[in-house]
Amino acid sequence: GNSVTQMEGPVTLSEEAFLTINCTYTATGYPSLFWYVQYPGEGLQLLLKATKADDKGSNKGFEATYRKETTSFHLEKGSVQVSDSAVYFCALRTGNQFYFGTGTSLTVIP
Amino acid sequence: EAEVAQSPRYKITEKSQAVAFWCDPISGHATLYWYRQILGQGPELLVQFQDESVVDDSQLPKDRFSAERLKGVDSTLKIQPAELGDSAMYLCASSRADTQYFGPGTRLTVL
Numbered sequence: 001g002n003s004v005t006q007m008e009g010p011v012t013l014s015e016e017a018f019l020t021i022n023c024t025y026t027a028t029g030y031p032s033l034f035w036y037v038q039y040p041g042e043g044l045q046l047l048l049k050a051t052k053a054d055d056k057g058s059n060k061g062f063e064a065t066y067r068k069e070t071t072s073f074h075l076e077k078g079s080v081q082v083s084d085s086a087v088y089f090c091a092l093r094t095g096n097q098f099y100f101g102t103g104t105s106l107t108v109i110p
Numbered sequence: 111e112a113e114v115a116q117s118p119r120y121k122i123t124e125k126s127q128a129v130a131f132w133c134d135p136i137s138g139h140a141t142l143y144w145y146r147q148i149l150g151q152g153p154e155l156l157v158q159f160q161d162e163s164v165v166d167d168s169q170l171p172k173d174r175f176s177a178e179r180l181k182g183v184d185s186t187l188k189i190q191p192a193e194l195g196d197s198a199m200y201l202c203a204s205s206r207a208d209t210q211y212f213g214p215g216t217r218l219t220v221l
């Protein structure tokens with residue numbers, strides 16, 4: 001079946017630290033991969049996406065590379081800010097269906 | 111930039127009452143999704159529409175939940191009667207091509 005596994009949180013980092021949130025997936029075929037961010041009390045916002053192997057999605061300093069050989073799509077940012085504090089969801093799309101991970105909560109302290 | 115609209119943003123109701131949520135997707139998006147998100151968890155699909163047709167409602171508790179998208183544009187999700195365990199965020203999303211866009215959600219509290 002199709003599924004997404006994210007590293008469990010919560011993750012707490014100091015401002016300007018390096019961030020990695022791990023995401024691995026299981027899917028039939030060739031899925032598209034996504035990272036969404038959710039701020040408290042709000043809906044999910046698309047952060048970045050990649051549609052084929054070796055693609056790199058990037059936005060607002062965040063990056064993730066579609067690694068087919070390791071079935072991974074890890075989220076990285078070189079220097080986090082307090083405003084990056086949120087919950088991050090990894091997701092995949094296959095056919096017309098989406099599958100979400102359980103989310104990783106990130107808190108960045110000044 | 112076009113957005114998915116949802117209303118109300120917050121709803122408090124007593125158990126056994128009926129509640130309804132409304133969603134207006136981004137114009138031109140044929141696929142519409144309703145998700146339920148329990149605090150601390152990821153979204154769980156309740157129902158998926160392609161235009162006005164339901165393509166997946168396998169996780170929708172049909173004894174109390176119903177959803178419609180009569181003209182293939184906006185959609186309504188109803189719960190009757192509401193139960194304490196229905197307290198959650200209800201998210202609507204729409205998609206065209208391979209990307210899904212979410213609305214702000216409706217936070218439901220059942221007392």
